[in-house]
Amino acid sequence: xxxxxxxxxxxxxxxxxxxxxxxxxxxxxxxxxxxxxxxxxxxxxxxxxxxxxxxxxxxxxxxxxxxxxxxxxxxxxxxxxxxxxxxxxxxxxxxxxxxxxxxxxxxxxxxxxxxxxxxxxxxxxxxxxxxxxxxxxxxxxxxxxxxxxxxxxxxxxxxxxxxxxxxxxxxxxxxxxxxxxxxxxxxxxxxxxxxxxxxxxxxxxxxxxxxxxxxxxxxxxxxxxxxxxxxxxxxxxxxxxxxxxxxxxxxxxxxxxxxxxxxxxxxxxxxxxxxxxxxxxxxxxxxxxxxxxxxxxxxxxxxxxxxxxxxxxxxxxxxxxxxxxxxxxxxxxxxxxxxxxxxxxxxxxxxxxxxxxxxxxxxxxxxxxxxxxxxxxxxxxxxxxxxxxxxxxxxxxxxxxxxxxxxxxxxxxxxxxxxxxxxxxxxxxxxxxxxxxxxxxxxxxxxxxxxxxxxxxxxxxxxxxxxxxxxxxxxxxxxxxxxxxxxxxxxxxxxxxxxxxxxxxxxxxxxxxxxxxxxxxxx
Numbered sequence: 001x002x003x004x005x006x007x008x009x010x011x012x013x014x015x016x017x018x019x020x021x022x023x024x025x026x027x028x029x030x031x032x033x034x035x036x037x038x039x040x041x042x043x044x045x046x047x048x049x050x051x052x053x054x055x056x057x058x059x060x061x062x063x064x065x066x067x068x069x070x071x072x073x074x075x076x077x078x079x080x081x082x083x084x085x086x087x088x089x090x091x092x093x094x095x096x097x098x099x100x101x102x103x104x105x106x107x108x109x110x111x112x113x114x115x116x117x118x119x120x121x122x123x124x125x126x127x128x129x130x131x132x133x134x135x136x137x138x139x140x141x142x143x144x145x146x147x148x149x150x151x152x153x154x155x156x157x158x159x160x161x162x163x164x165x166x167x168x169x170x171x172x173x174x175x176x177x178x179x180x181x182x183x184x185x186x187x188x189x190x191x192x193x194x195x196x197x198x199x200x201x202x203x204x205x206x207x208x209x210x211x212x213x214x215x216x217x218x219x220x221x222x223x224x225x226x227x228x229x230x231x232x233x234x235x236x237x238x239x240x241x242x243x244x245x246x247x248x249x250x251x252x253x254x255x256x257x258x259x260x261x262x263x264x265x266x267x268x269x270x271x272x273x274x275x276x277x278x279x280x281x282x283x284x285x286x287x288x289x290x291x292x293x294x295x296x297x298x299x300x301x302x303x304x305x306x307x308x309x310x311x312x313x314x315x316x317x318x319x320x321x322x323x324x325x326x327x328x329x330x331x332x333x334x335x336x337x338x339x340x341x342x343x344x345x346x347x348x349x350x351x352x353x354x355x356x357x358x359x360x361x362x363x364x365x366x367x368x369x370x371x372x373x374x375x376x377x378x379x380x381x382x383x384x385x386x387x388x389x390x391x392x393x394x395x396x397x398x399x400x401x402x403x404x405x406x407x408x409x410x411x412x413x414x415x416x417x418x419x420x421x422x423x424x425x426x427x428x429x430x431x432x433x434x435x436x437x438x439x440x441x442x443x444x445x446x447x448x449x450x451x452x453x454x455x456x457x458x459x460x461x462x463x464x465x466x467x468x469x470x471x472x473x474x475x476x477x478x479x480x481x482x483x484x485x486x487x488x489x490x491x492x493x494x495x496x497x498x499x500x501x502x503x504x505x506x507x508x509x510x511x512x513x514x515x516x517x518x519x520x521x522x523x
Contacts, residue, residue, distance in 0.1 A: 016206045020419075025203055026145025029138070030153050032198040034160035036096070036138045039192050040103070040131045042164020044069060045316070049172050053181040058116045068119045070438065075128030076135070077434030083136045084427030092137040093202045099133025100195030102126055107189025111182045134195050136430060137202070140423050143412045144205050147419075150412065151362065155352025155405040162345040162401075166338075292417050292425045297479035301416050302432045303471040305407060308370060309436035310443070310464030311377055312404065315396055316340070318444065319380075319389075322454040328386050336390055340397035347401020355406060363415045363476050366406060370469045373399040377462035381455035415479050436464070 047069055054065050086095045106127030113119050139154065146153050168188075175184045292298045319340065323333040351369065355362050376396035383389040408426060411417055417425040444457035 020147040022146050022149050028201050029142050030157045032201045033138045033142050033157040036198050037158050037160035038164035039195050040135045041161040045165050046168040060116050068123050071124030072128040074434055074438040076131040077430050077437050079132045080430035081427040083132050084423055087137045092141045095133050095137050096199030097196045099130040102130030104189045104193040111186040141202050143409055151355030152352035154409045155348045158405045159345050159348050162341050165341050292421055297475045298417050300471045300474040300478055302429055304468045305433045306436050307464045308468035309433045310440045311461035318454050318457045336393045340393040343394045343397030344401035347398035348405035351402035351406050367472050369402040374462050374465040377458050380458040
């Protein structure tokens, strides 16, 4: 069996394993991802505490202030391919540390802003780019350290976002009362500089798989099956006559393999572990592998992310206005939002625990969660009082946690693209999501302004989630069909390449070898 073997190196060097460790330094990266999640999405979701202060200071409307976060989220997702390219070129550690510096710079500079346009540039563009460079590489490298526990570890670590909403929102509110919103924003920017420390913990991982070569007994007649050419076959027979056993072709035998005399007792099996890179050069890593766009299963999954993203934002943006329109007080409305966040924590952990079970087809579990999330969105307009809205919010928060905490890590599953192409796939996937992230909130706002009813925003989100469920249901069939076609093509190409050899091919070479041996004896 292969064993997990970490090569002892300095803390700045990559970890080298013979297989995915499912732990080890991955626990440290999971710890770092928890705080990166808290300092990125946690701050974005808590930014609403500054809205009224910014409206008063800049004398702007709520819609113009809300564009700060809209631009930030769009830049964060739109630049995802850039994050992938930089990670493949310079490594995850450097990119995340650079992202932490950009986030902190944008927030600190925004505390000195004089107009809302300054906020668009500092928080929207600079910090938005930093959020992308910090979040995506961290979740990508975390997936590389885990296999069997990937879903559970990623789901638990992603709860940093939810805990941040609980802690940052009241803490920032209390801090504003003491030092004002500008110094509070400055403090947040300084706090986000700790992302640099989290980034420094992201040691890259290298998986050097080992293949097993089995030496057969010398009298085994099937050893000649390894030889594909006449000259190689003759060399193998002559070597056995001279007392040296060669059981594989020369390209597969390492240089330090010792010959075994013929007169020794045959051994059952001799196992030699040969590293794959001992004879073959390491392939050059592509900065951004767009071949995933030719994978039908990934295309369906990307469309799922595009339409499902429409349902991620509206409930948190419109749940309080909807509750106020139903005559619910501000305090009770805040409780509804808090209950939604608490339920999301349990949803993320529960999804990770379920997806960690074996054997299980994870893509189908995700589909069930998306369907239930659509039901939750359709239920909001039917709530007419506090407890009905509270029930819908808890149900929605729980199901949102099951989807939000798993939809990116599922890219590493073989049903989508697999772990080898996850880095490029995640960049393209999040880039496609950016379109819905930018258009979703304004679309819901237009519907609300047109119908003068907040329920229309939830209907639009539910419709997008249903479309996402349709595309998600096509992922597995597309992957199965693609694999079947590839297998057929491989079989056809193999049938064309392998020549038809005569039955007496080996016998002719053995005769030649015997004749040459007699000639040498006569000399």
